Amino acid sequence: MSKKQDIMAATLELIHEEGLQSVTFAKLFKRANVGSGTIYNYFANKEELVNAVYKEARILMGEHLLQNYDPEAGLYERFKCLQLNRLKFGLQFPKEFLFIDSFSFSPYISPELRNMSDTHNSGEVIQSLIMEGQKQGIIKEMDSHLCHQLIHGIISSILKGYYIQKYPLNETQIQQILEASWKAILV
Amino acid sequence: MSKKQDIMAATLELIHEEGLQSVTFAKLFKRANVGSGTIYNYFANKEELVNAVYKEARILMGEHLLQNYDPEAGLYERFKCLQLNRLKFGLQFPKEFLFIDSFSFSPYISPELRNMSDTHNSGEVIQSLIMEGQKQGIIKEMDSHLCHQLIHGIISSILKGYYIQKYPLNETQIQQILEASWKAILV
Amino acid sequence: MSKKQDIMAATLELIHEEGLQSVTFAKLFKRANVGSGTIYNYFANKEELVNAVYKEARILMGEHLLQNYDPEAGLYERFKCLQLNRLKFGLQFPKEFLFIDSFSFSPYISPELRNMSDTHNSGEVIQSLIMEGQKQGIIKEMDSHLCHQLIHGIISSILKGYYIQKYPLNETQIQQILEASWKAILV
Amino acid sequence: MSKKQDIMAATLELIHEEGLQSVTFAKLFKRANVGSGTIYNYFANKEELVNAVYKEARILMGEHLLQNYDPEAGLYERFKCLQLNRLKFGLQFPKEFLFIDSFSFSPYISPELRNMSDTHNSGEVIQSLIMEGQKQGIIKEMDSHLCHQLIHGIISSILKGYYIQKYPLNETQIQQILEASWKAILV
DNA sequence: CATGAATGAGCATTCATTCAT
DNA sequence: AATGAATGAATGCTCATTCAT
Numbered sequence: 001m002s003k004k005q006d007i008m009a010a011t012l013e014l015i016h017e018e019g020l021q022s023v024t025f026a027k028l029f030k031r032a033n034v035g036s037g038t039i040y041n042y043f044a045n046k047e048e049l050v051n052a053v054y055k056e057a058r059i060l061m062g063e064h065l066l067q068n069y070d071p072e073a074g075l076y077e078r079f080k081c082l083q084l085n086r087l088k089f090g091l092q093f094p095k096e097f098l099f100i101d102s103f104s105f106s107p108y109i110s111p112e113l114r115n116m117s118d119t120h121n122s123g124e125v126i127q128s129l130i131m132e133g134q135k136q137g138i139i140k141e142m143d144s145h146l147c148h149q150l151i152h153g154i155i156s157s158i159l160k161g162y163y164i165q166k167y168p169l170n171e172t173q174i175q176q177i178l179e180a181s182w183k184a185i186l187v
Numbered sequence: 188m189s190k191k192q193d194i195m196a197a198t199l200e201l202i203h204e205e206g207l208q209s210v211t212f213a214k215l216f217k218r219a220n221v222g223s224g225t226i227y228n229y230f231a232n233k234e235e236l237v238n239a240v241y242k243e244a245r246i247l248m249g250e251h252l253l254q255n256y257d258p259e260a261g262l263y264e265r266f267k268c269l270q271l272n273r274l275k276f277g278l279q280f281p282k283e284f285l286f287i288d289s290f291s292f293s294p295y296i297s298p299e300l301r302n303m304s305d306t307h308n309s310g311e312v313i314q315s316l317i318m319e320g321q322k323q324g325i326i327k328e329m330d331s332h333l334c335h336q337l338i339h340g341i342i343s344s345i346l347k348g349y350y351i352q353k354y355p356l357n358e359t360q361i362q363q364i365l366e367a368s369w370k371a372i373l374v
Numbered sequence: 375m376s377k378k379q380d381i382m383a384a385t386l387e388l389i390h391e392e393g394l395q396s397v398t399f400a401k402l403f404k405r406a407n408v409g410s411g412t413i414y415n416y417f418a419n420k421e422e423l424v425n426a427v428y429k430e431a432r433i434l435m436g437e438h439l440l441q442n443y444d445p446e447a448g449l450y451e452r453f454k455c456l457q458l459n460r461l462k463f464g465l466q467f468p469k470e471f472l473f474i475d476s477f478s479f480s481p482y483i484s485p486e487l488r489n490m491s492d493t494h495n496s497g498e499v500i501q502s503l504i505m506e507g508q509k510q511g512i513i514k515e516m517d518s519h520l521c522h523q524l525i526h527g528i529i530s531s532i533l534k535g536y537y538i539q540k541y542p543l544n545e546t547q548i549q550q551i552l553e554a555s556w557k558a559i560l561v
Numbered sequence: 562m563s564k565k566q567d568i569m570a571a572t573l574e575l576i577h578e579e580g581l582q583s584v585t586f587a588k589l590f591k592r593a594n595v596g597s598g599t600i601y602n603y604f605a606n607k608e609e610l611v612n613a614v615y616k617e618a619r620i621l622m623g624e625h626l627l628q629n630y631d632p633e634a635g636l637y638e639r640f641k642c643l644q645l646n647r648l649k650f651g652l653q654f655p656k657e658f659l660f661i662d663s664f665s666f667s668p669y670i671s672p673e674l675r676n677m678s679d680t681h682n683s684g685e686v687i688q689s690l691i692m693e694g695q696k697q698g699i700i701k702e703m704d705s706h707l708c709h710q711l712i713h714g715i716i717s718s719i720l721k722g723y724y725i726q727k728y729p730l731n732e733t734q735i736q737q738i739l740e741a742s743w744k745a746i747l748v
Numbered sequence: 749c750a751t752g753a754a755t756g757a758g759c760a761t762t763c764a765t766t767c768a769t
Numbered sequence: 770a771a772t773g774a775a776t777g778a779a780t781g782c783t784c785a786t787t788c789a790t
Contacts, residue, residue, distance in 0.1 A: 021208035149348035157340020184371035395582035409772035523722035531714020558745035
C-alpha cells in the first residue's frame with residue numbers, strides 16, 4: 001500500500017476510534033508509520049486530508065448503493081434493493097458509514113464535496129423512484145426530499161443502534177427493517 | 188442570569204455553531220462575557236463543562252417528552268403524543284436536540300450520564316407502549332429496542348433535514364411523519 | 375490562635391512539606407482555614423508573607439541561641455553552649471531551622487531581613503568569642519567569618535543528615551559533634 | 562553546541578540566578594535561544610528537564626571528586642585529596658555545586674537520581690577511608706555517616722560563604738579548611 | 749519522495765490579587 | 770475583620786506546519 005493510502009487509512013481509523021477532535025498529527029504519523037513531513041507531500045493540510053478521506057468514503061459508498069440494481073424490476077423490488085444496499089454498506093464498512101454520517105453536516109467538509117453526486121447518481125435514482133411511486137398512487141404524496149430523508153434516516157438510525165450492540169441484525173431483522181421502511185411511505 | 192448559566196449557554200451556542208472541536212476557551216469567555224478563570228469556579232475542566240451542558244439538555248428534553256401524555260388514552264394516541272413531543276422538542280430546541288444527538292455516542296460524555304434515565308423515564312414508557320402494542324397484535328413482532336430505535340431515528344433524521352432547510356415542517360408534514368412512523372411498525 | 379498566626383503557621387508547614395515553589399495561595403487558605411481574601415488584611419502579597427514568616431523564625435532562633443549563655447564561663451564552655459543551643463534549636467524546630475537555612479541566601483528574602491541581627495546579637499557574641507580565642511592563642515588564626523561559617527556549617531550539615539534519618543542524634547553523637555567543631559578551629 | 566545542551570545550560574544558569582521557582586519557560590526559551598516547543602523534543606516536561614540537568618551536574622562532580630586520587634598514599638594525603646577535590650569542584654563549578662546542594666533533598670528530583678552513585682563511587686571511597694582511619698585509631702570512633710556528613714558539611718558551608726563574598730578563598734584559607742576538617746574528626 | 753528536528757501561535761489551566769458584600 | 774466569586778496575566782504545554790537534509 002502506498003504512503004498516501006497508509007495515511008488515509010490511519011486517518012479513518014483514528015477518527016472512528018477517537019473522533020476527529022482527538023486525531024492529532026502525532027498520532028496519525030505513528031499509526032500510519034510515516035515521517036511527520038510526509039503528509040505534506042500529499043495534502044496541503046489537515047482539512048484537505050479529512051476531505052480526501054471523506055471523498056474516498058463517499059465514492060466507496062456510491063459503488064455499493066446501486067449494486068444489483070435492476071431498473072426494470074418492480075417498484076418494491078427496486079426500493080428494497082436500494083435500502084438493502086445502504087444497510088449492507090453500513091454493515092460492511094462501519095467506519096466509512098459513520099464517518100460519512102457524522103461529517104455530512106459538518107463545516108469541516110467543503111460544500112462541493114458534501115453535495116457531490118454519488119457514482120451513478122444513486123441519490124437521483126431514489127428521488128425518481130419516489131416520484132414514480134407517488135404518480136402510481138402507491139407512495140404517499142409528500143415532499144420527496146422529506147420522503148427520501150425518512151427512509152435514509154431509518155437505515156442510519158438502525159445501523160447506529162446495531163453498532164453499539166443494542167440488538168443483532170440478522171436476516172430476520174433486516175427483512176423487518178426493509179418492510180417497515182416501505183410501509184412507512186405507502187399511502 | 189448567573190455566570191454559570193452564562194457559561195453553559197455560551198458553550199451550547201458555540202458547539203452548535205462550530206462544533207465541539209472548535210470551541211476554544213478564548214471564544215467561550217468572550218461569548219459568555221466572563222473572565223478566563225471564572226469557569227474553573229464551576230467546572231474542573233472542559234470535559235466537565237460539556238458534560239454539565241449535556242446533562243442539562245437531557246433534563247430539558249426529559250421534561251418535554253412526556254408532556255400531555257395521557258396513560259389512559261388509546262395506543263395510537265399515546266404513540267402520536269410521544270413522537271410529537273420529541274419532534275416539537277427538536278423544533279423548539281434545535282441546539283439542545285442536535286447536541287444530544289451528536290454526543291450521545293461520544294466518548295466525551297461519561298457513560299453514567301449517557302445512560303441516565305430521562306425525567307419520568309420516557310424511554311421506558313415507549314418501550315412498554317411497544318410491547319403492549321405487540322401483545323395486542325397491533326405492532327409488529329420485532330426486537331423492541333430495534334423498534335424503538337426505528338421510530339426515534341425517523342424523528343432525528345427528519346429534524347436534521349429540516350435544520351438544513353431541505354423542506355419545511357408545518358402541520359401537514361408533521362402529520363405525515365407521525366403517520367409514517369406509526370405505519371412503519373404496524374403488523 | 376489568631377487568623378494571622380494561622381496563616382503564618384500554615385505557610386511554614388507548607389514550605390516545609392512541599393517547598394516554596396509549590397505553595398499556592400489556594401493550598402494556603404485551605405490549610406489555614408481562612409477565606410482567600412483574608413491574607414490581604416495582614417500581608418500586602420506573598421513575598422511579604424514569606425518574609426514575615428522568615429522574620430518570626432529568626433526571632434525564635436535568636437531567643438534560643440543565647441539560652442543559658444554565661445559570659446563569665448570559660449571559652450570552651452561558652453563555645454559549647456552556643457553550638458549546643460544551635461543544634462538543639464534545629465532538633466526542636468526543624469521547620470524553622472530548615473526554612474532559615476534555605477532562605478538565608480534567597481533573593482526572596484529582603485536583604486535587610488537577611489542581615490537582621492538576632493535578638494541579643496548572638497552573631498556578634500560568636501564573632502567576639504572567636505577573636506578572643508585567637509588572641510589567647512587557643513583558636514587558630516584565620517578569617518573570623520570563615521571560622522564562624524565553619525562551625526555553623528558543621529551544625530547545619532549534621533542536622534540535615536539527621537532530618538533525613540541518616541543517623542541518630544543522641545547524647546553521645548551530640549558530644550562528638552561539639553568536640554569535633556571545637557577541635558576543628560583549635561590551633 | 563546542540564539545542565539540547567543549550568537548553569540544559571540555560572536551565573542551570575537561570576536556576577542559579579533566580580532559583581527554580583522563577584525559572585519560567587518563557588525565560589528559558591529566550592535564554593537558550595530556541596523555540597518554545599523545542600524543549601519537548603528532548604524532555605517530556607519541566608521536571609524531566611531539571612532532573613536531566615541535575616544528573617549531568619552529578620556526573621560532572623563525580624568525574625572531579627576522585628581526580629589525582631592515589632589509593633596507595635597515606636591516610637591524611639588521601640583525605641586531603643578528597644576534600645580538596647570537592648572544594649575545587651565547588652570553586653570551579655559554583656552553579657553545578659549549588660544546584661546539587663540545593664536539590665539533593667528536593668522532592669523535585671527523583672529518588673533514583675538522588676541516590677545515584679557518583680562515577681567511581683567516590684562516596685564509598687570516603688566511607689572506607691573513614692573506617693580505615695577508625696581501625697587504625699587515627700579517626701575518632703563515631704557513626705561513619707555522621708563523620709562523612711561532617712566533613713562534607715564543612716566544605717559546603719565554606720563554599721556558600723565564599724559565594725556571597727564573606728571572605729576570600731586563596732591557598733592559605735584552603736589549607737586552613739583542609740586542616741580544620743581533618744582535625745575535627747581525629748581522636 | 750521521505751524525513752524529523754525545530755518552530756511558535758494557540759491552547760487549557762493556574763494562581764496571586766481584587767472588591768463588593 | 771472576613772469572605773469568596775471573579776478576574777486576567779502568565780504558565781506549561783500541544784500540535785499543525787516548515788524546511789534543511
